[in-house]
Amino acid sequence: MTSGLVFALAGVLLFVLGLGGVVMLSHALRRILAFNLMGSGAFLVLVGLAQRDGGVDPVPQAMVLTGIVVAVAATALALALVRRLHGAHRDD
Amino acid sequence: MTDAFLDPLPWLIVLPLAWAAMAFLMGAGRGARLAIVALAMQLFLALILATQVLESGPVTHVVGGWGAPLGIDLLADGLSVAMLLLTQAVALPLAVYAQAYFSREAGQFWPLAGFLLAALNALFLSADLFNLYVTLELLSLAAVGLVALGGKPAQVAAALRYLLVSLTASGAYLMGVALIYGVYGTVSIATLAPLMGSAPPMALWLSAGLMLTGLLAKTALFPFHFWLPPAHGGAAAPVSALLSALVVKASFYLVLRLALDVFPNLTALVAPGLGLLGAAAILYGSWRALRTHHIKRLVAWSTVAQLGYLFLVFPLLAPDGLALQAGVVQAIAHGLAKAAMFAAVGVLMLATGRDTLEGLAGVAHRVPLTLFAFGLAGVTLMGLPPSAGFLAKWLLIDAALSHGQWGWVAVVIGGGLLAAAYVFKVLRQAFLLAPEDSRFQPVPRSMEWAAFVLAAASVVLGLRGVELMALLAQGAP
Amino acid sequence: MTLNEALPLAVLASSLLPGLVIFALPEHWVGTRTTLNLFGAFAKLALVGLLLAGVSAGENYGFRHEVLPGLELVFKADALALLFMTLSTVLWLFTTLYAIGYLEGAPHRSRFFGFFSLCVTATMGIAMAGNLFTFFVFYELLTLATFPLVVHRGTPQAMKGGTVYLAYTLGGGALLLTGIVWLYGLTGAADFAHGGYLAVLGSEKAGQLQWVFFLLIAGVGVKTALVPLHGWLPQAMVAPAPVSALLHAVAVVKAGAFGVVRIVYEVYGVEFAQSLDLLAPLAVAAAITIVWGSFRALFQDDLKKRLAYSTVSQVSYIVLGVALFGPIGTIGGLVHLVHQGIMKITLFFCAGNYAEALGIHKVSEINGAGRRMPLTTAAFTIAALGMMGVPLTAGAVSKAWLMDGARAADMGWVTGVLWTSSVFNAAYFLPILWRAWMRPAPAVWPEEHIPAKGRRETAWLLLLPPLITAAAVLVAGVFAEAGWSPLSWAELIAGREYLR
Amino acid sequence: MTLSFAFDLLLALALLWSAWRSLATPDLTRAVVMFIVFGLLLALAWARLSATDIALAEAAIGAGLTGALLLDALGAWRRAAKDDES
Amino acid sequence: MKSALRLAVVLLALVLAGTLMAAILELPGANQSLPAAVAAHMAVSGVEHPVTAVLLNFRGYDTLLEVAVLLLALLGIGAAVHAGSETEDGGAEGDPVLAALARLLTPLLILAAGYLLWAGAHRPGGAFQAAAVLAGAAVLLHLSGQMPAWSSPGLLLRLGLAGGLLIFLALAAGLLGQGALLRYPPEYAGALILLIEASLTISLGLILAGLFLMLAGRRGGA
Structure with a gap:
């Protein structure tokens, strides 16, 4: 059981936890948290699975780097929409 | 180099x-x-x-x-x-x-x-x-x-x-x-x-x-x-x-x-499911489109329905490539026609200031080109000749019949008739005798022409699809 | 692009191009619109004349355009096509004149004449279609082009009539499409051919071919107004008179009948159809329609509705002629295609004149119309007599040939059907004539429009067309045997279908 | 069952626990804080997978920036809620 | 009905987790072909650190699109937020201690970012981490009141934001001369990558800061 495999399995659980969270939670902020967990889970599986026999594979690591940046962009946009939505309710 | x-x-x-x-x-x-x-x-x-x-x-x-x-x-x-x-x-x-x-x-x-x-x-x-x-x-x-x-x-x-x-x-x-x-x-x-x-x-x-x-x-x-x-x-x-x-x-x-x-062999297993979901999309989308009074919402529900057609392709995928051709022609026909329809609806909403069907009657003769564009786009969505939508429908029925699968033929035909129902629900307004709509706001001509060009393109593609088919044959697996 | 290829396209363009230009014309440009309309009509007449001369001399005209690999738009101006084209072209000319007079000062005329031209383009396309695919393209185009004309007035009843019309025709179109694609699956792309192209398939696909035949006939049957599928025709009478005249007496219903002719003769081939015993049920369906149509016509007080039911019945004469195995029956059916057109258009022109000049819509209101509008009523009388099959009229010719055809195909009961129908015809036409000529006029007409100039009953443009077509009814009847008559042309066609 | 496997297992469990807490706690602020803790633990995990680049990025962007954004959004949400009552 | 639905979702999630884990455990040995290929081509990649090589050279096209994603997110925030009324509050007052700390830390953070950028060539680090540190500095300055939130960025700021992407794009297209998009000539690869990384650090730093600052000014979104 290399560390790659452990974190890959942890990643699967995170992914499913996040997926369940997005589907079941109703509060927008919490769903954004859940989406981030889902993403992190997928990243863990991507790198963990590739490195399940030990060794270091730079390709999935580069992909995860790209993924993290994309995730933060999406989260920022989602938060902007939530704030705009919540703020706007108050206006009109 | x-x-x-x-x-x-x-x-x-x-x-x-x-x-x-x-x-x-x-x-x-x-x-x-x-x-x-x-x-x-x-x-x-x-x-x-x-x-x-x-x-x-x-x-x-x-x-x-x-x-x-x-x-x-x-x-x-x-x-x-x-x-x-x-x-x-x-x-x-x-x-x-x-x-x-x-x-x-x-x-x-x-x-x-x-x-x-x-x-x-x-x-x-x-x-x-x-x-x-x-x-x-x-x-x-x-x-x-x-x-x-x-x-x-x-x-x-x-x-x-x-x-x-x-x-x-x-x-x-x-x-x-x-x-x-x-x-x-x-x-x-x-x-x-x-x-x-x-x-x-x-x-x-x-x-x-x-x-x-x-x-x-x-x-x-x-x-x-x-x-x-x-x-x-x-x-x-x-x-x-x-x-x-x-x-x-x-x-x-x-x-x-x-x-x-x-995943060629995996999707073969799930293909009938996709087809059924597509059929459900056609029926549900068309039904919702028929029930709404807001034109833009109607056109949006029409998208949900027309997407169903695309997924009818999967249970019929075969080496003869008929279903693939049908799917691509439907995607292109719907793309052109739906863009034209939304553009036309945009013009109508700008002109009448309202989103509902009732507002359409009084202004129909002021924006004839837009209504003609909406009509042509409707013809494509209904899959009536001489439009690209019709070619897609023809290829889809041909593919279904060559597999002897009558269910999909009925879905395609039914979908076309449902599309006719909600398209004519809008077009009827254009022929209704209605009081002059006072709130008519003139609309730039370039918008009307853009909608017309898109709709006309989907009809012209309906008359000549040979090159497109030759293109699809390149590199098709 | 040789001349033989260009002519069919020119015929299509002669109404398509003016139509598209008319769409763009502003409403008040009456002069330009009228000249465009008439230019289109006369140009088409000349072109069809050329084609007639060429085809009788054995020339063949055709044009092919590939839409998809293995799927072509094929145009072929053969003898059968020209029969329908000549009828439509001539009657479209008169209907255009009539419509210009009828819609004087009405709103949306550019839209009307635009779609009017599209309709005729579609009819020409149907006539010249060289294969089932092309036929279907123009068949559905005709539906799309006629809907705006049916709902032209924009009143709620017009809308209801339009919706019913759409429901029937689009439903029929769907059946037709299924049948055609199924047939393409069996035979691959194949053009219409004298004597049909399915015989080569032999009998092992007989079951499927029978189903396909049912789908095709049901599809074209909607526009032919065969009994279960005729509901839309009376409803479509809400349309203005020129629309009912040209479309519901000539273009649309004839397109259906023409479809039946093409399918039986040039897809299946009449011998092969007989061998699959498809003709008998067709004859029964036609017979039912004939009797039912004329029966229902008896009870219609509304003049145009009565004529509509009469059309339902009369068009099925053509189908009956096609279903009678043998050249005589075929000739009877084909010639009736032309004769019925001439007679029915006269009746609708006159109905339009009565409504326009005196506001008469009902049969009960027509008392004394003969004295007030003698010329219109004279034309109406000639056409009505023709419909009843009175000797020396076109109607008599086609009924005679149909009766002989029935005997030749040893389907004796058909003559019975024809006689009952003739009796019914008399039963619903004679009262009208009796009221118009014999009964005293009412003190005041429902909506009398006194024409401005002098005693003439209505505008020239409204009076001339019915008179000419009424004259044609007599000429076609009396000079039936002449070389250029519709009858001889029908004999030429039948000759090619049978003695292959 | 070496020491490093035990550490990995512990870290994985901590990760899952912090993730579960961040979704399940009723109070929103604590949920966001737990999310930031999760981010830092995740950075550790990446280090364990000898993916130092990702560890840095996760700490700086995942926990840092996203955490700041969430806290700021939460603050704005609270202020807006307070205005509603007033 | 609601609880039954939630139960169903939870069950489904557990089943999915179970099958996923089982699938992972039954997998044979990992396929090590790609890391070997990366190692083989490290010599001509222009950098020593494999992750940076993959990020900027072998799969540089991904990074190009990713920069576009970031700029796009900023645009999306602008589109949604700017329609509302401006309730600019010019940043929090911030107590003096925080302000002093911020003033002290900022140059350090900038230095750290510079180091990270430079280290990226041969040790873990690189443009994204450096940009994140810069963004952290900007957030800190804002929280301590020294940097106002951005309502609608001026031309210079927009140039800064889009500069990274434009330079990267210009280089990618320019390298078509070498026969393909983003095909660095081996001898200049290192220099070109450093140039791209430097411009990305600045631009991404501004964008990541912008993700925070474009929103921070809003009280309750508005």
């Missing part, structure tokens, strides 16, 4: 990215003329690429010069070039339309639209699963930004729901890519195809399931359709046109690409 400069393929991605960034630099509201000129060039480039593919088969562009498993390859085969042509052919008239539509508060429309079109071109050309993930994200964020344009609460809520569905779907897709990389150690479609053995490990089934479900959610196929009507129905006319005509087609194209190249 210098002929790489003349290769249209990379420019189809670099150009939209460049003018999107330039439009952002020029500040809010500007960039219309730049976009129109650039889109004209992109259409020209797409046509050159199409002739290249027609003559010498699929064109590959090795980014960075490293070659498939290590680097990323861009592939232009018949299917992707057909979708590229659709994208540029819809984007150019819509750009002219948007220039007049957003006379004042264009806000960030032009940069967002630029990135959206760049994402579409990149997606159609990419042959690498992770790269497709990045293009899908670029596409989704651009689309969400466009839906939220203007910041009205209803729009922002629709944009948020669309974003959450889209991100969850991308997450599932990414997990699928992770599993594939785990099993085969590569994400390049060209390298993966031969590796797909007959007895795939369970991980591959899960990967296919996750990626497929994610893409179905992005295509708003029946159980996942709930986000589309508020998003497409509420957005500004050129935005809804871009989204309904192109964005949902991109994820459908990916489902097709995965079904044909990456």
Whole structure:
């Protein structure tokens, strides 16, 4: 059981936890948290699975780097929409 | 070596990215003329690429010069070039339309639209699963930004729901890519195809399931359709046109690409299910379209229904390629017709200031060209001759009959009649004798002509599909 | 692009191009619109004349355009096509004159004449279609082009009539499409051919071919107004008179009948159809329609509704003629296609004049119309007598040939059907004539429009067309044997279908 | 069952626990804080996978920036809620 | 009905987790072909650190699109937020201690970012991490009141934001001369990558800061 495999399995659980969270939670902020967990889970599986026999594979690591940046962009946009939505309710 | 400069393929991605960034630099509201000129060039480039593919088969562009498993390859085969042509052919008239539509508060429309079109071109050309993930994200964020344009609460809520569905779907897709990389150690479609053995490990089934479900959610196929009507129905006319005509087609194209190249034997198992979901989408979408009184919401529900047709293709996929041709012609016909219809509805709403059907009667004779465009687009959606929609319907029925599957024939015919019901529900208003609508606001002619050009294109394609079929034969698996 | 290829396209263009230009014309440009209309009509007449001369001299005209690999738009101006084209072209000319007079000062005329031209283009396309695919393209185009004319008035009843019309025709179109694609699956792309092209399939696909025949006939049957599918025709009478005249007496219903002719003779081939015993049920369906149509006509007080039911019945004469195995029956059916057109259009012109000049819509209101509008009523009388099959009229010729055809195909009961129908015809036409000529006029007409100039009953443009077509009814009857008559042309066609 | 496996297992469990807490706690602020803790633990996990680049990025962007954004959004949400009552 | 639905979702999630884990455990040995290929081509990649080589050279096209995604997110925020009324509050007052700390830390953070950028060539680090540190500095300055939130960025700021993408794009297109998009000539690869990384650090730093600052000014979104 290399560390790659452990974190890959942890990643699967995170992914499913996040997926369940997005589907079941109703509060927008919490769903954004859940989406981030889902993403992190997928990243863990991507790198963990590739490195399940030990060794270091730079390709999935580069992909995860790209993924993290994309995730933060999406989260920022989602938060902007939530704030705009919540703020706007108050206006009109 | 210098002929790489003349290769249209990379420019189809670099150009939209460049003018999107330039439009952002020029500040809010500007960039219309730049976009129109650039889109004209992109259409020209797409046509050159199409002739290249027609003559010498699929064109590959090795980014960075490293070659498939290590680097990323861009592939232009018949299917992707057909979708590229659709994208540029819809984007150019819509750009002219948007220039007049957003006379004042264009806000960030032009940069967002630029990135959206760049994402579409990149997606159609990419042959690498992770790269497709990045293009899908670029596409989704651009689309969400466009839906939220203007910041009205209803729009922002629709944009948020669309974003959450889209991100969850991308997450599932990414997990699928992770599993594939785990099993085969590569994400390049060209390298993966031969590796797909007959007895795939369970991980591959899960990967296919996750990626497929994610893409179905992005295509708003029946159980996942709930986000589309508020998003497409509420957005500004050129935005809804871009989204309904192109964005949902991109994820459908990916489902097709995965079904044909990456998971051929797996999708054969799930294909009847896809067909049933498609049939359900046609019936439910058309029924909801019939019940609503708001024109834009009606056209948005029509998109949900017409997408159902695309998925009827999967149970009929066969080496004779009939179903594939039907799917692509339907995607192109719907793309052109739906863009024309949303453009026409945009003109009608500007003219009457109202979104409901009743407002249409009094103003019909003031905007005859727009109603003619709406009519022609309706003819394509109904699948009546002489439109491209009719060719798609013909090919689909032909494919279904050659498999002896009468169920799909009934669905296709029924769908066409339902489409006729909701299209004529709108067109009837144009013939009703109604009091002169006092609140008529004149509409720029360029908007009417843009809608007409799009609708006419779908009819002209209905008269001549030979070249398109020859193109699709290139590199079809 | 040789001349033989260009002519069929020119015929299509002669109404398509003026039509598209008329769409763009502003409403008040009456002069330009009228000249365009008439130019289109006369140009088409000349072109059809050329084609007539050429075809009788053995020339063949055709044009092919590939839409998809293995799917072509084929145009072929053969003898059968020209029969329908000549009828439509001539009657379209008169109907255009009539419509210009009828719609004087009405709103949306550019839209009207635009779609009017599209309709005729579709009819020409149907006539010249060289294969089932092309036939279907123009068949559905005709539906799309006629809907705006049916709902032209924009009143709620017009809308209801339009919706019913759409429901029937689009439903029929769907059945037709299924049948055609199924047939394409069996035979691949194949053009119409004298004597049909399915005989080569032999009998092992007989079951499927019978189903396909049912689908095709049901599809074209909607526009032919065969009994279960005729509901739309009376409803479509809400349309203005020129529309009911040309479309529901000539273009639309004839397109259906023409479809039946093409399918039986040039797809299946009459011998092969007989061998699959498809003709008998067709004859029964036609017979039912004939009797039912004329029966229902008895009870219609509304003049145009009565004529509509009469059309339902009369069009099925053509189908009956086609279903009678043998050249005589075929000739009877084909010639009736022309004769019924001439007679029915006269009746609708006159009905339009009565409504326009005196506001008469009902049979009960027509008392004394003969004295007030002698010329219109004279034309009406000639056409009505023709419909009843009175000797020396066109109707008599076609009924005679149909009766002989029935005897030749030893289907004796058909003569019975024809006689009953003739009796019914007399039963619903004679009262009208009796009221118009014999009964005293009412003190005041429902809506009398006194024509401005002198005693003439109505405008020239409204009076001339019915008179000419009524004269044609007599000429076609008396000079039936002449070389250029519709009858001789029908004999030429039948000759090619049978003695292959 | 070496020491490093035990550490990995512990870290994985901590990750899952913090993730579960961030979704399940009723109070929003604590949920965001737990999310930031999750981010830092995740950075550790990446280090364990000898993916130092990702560890840095996760700490700086995942926990840092996203955490800041969430806290700021939460603050704005609270202020807006307070205005509603007033 | 609601609880039954939630139960169903939870069950489904557990089943999915179970099958996923089982699928992973049954997988044979990992396919090490790609890391070997990366190692083989490290010599001509222009950098020593494999992750940076993959990020900027082998899969540089992904990074190009990713930069576009980031700029796009900023645009989306602008599109949604700017339609609302401006309730600019010019940043929090911030107590003096925080302000002093911020003033002290900022140059350090900038230095750290510079180091990270430079280290990226041969040790873990690179443009994204450096940009994140710069963004952290900007957030800190804003919280301490020294940097106002951005309502609608001026031309210079927009140039900064889009500069990274435009330079990267210009280089990618320029390299078409070498026969393909982003095909670095081996001898200049290192220099070109450093140029791209430097411009990306600045641009991404501004964008990541912008993700925070474009929203921070809003009280309750508005």
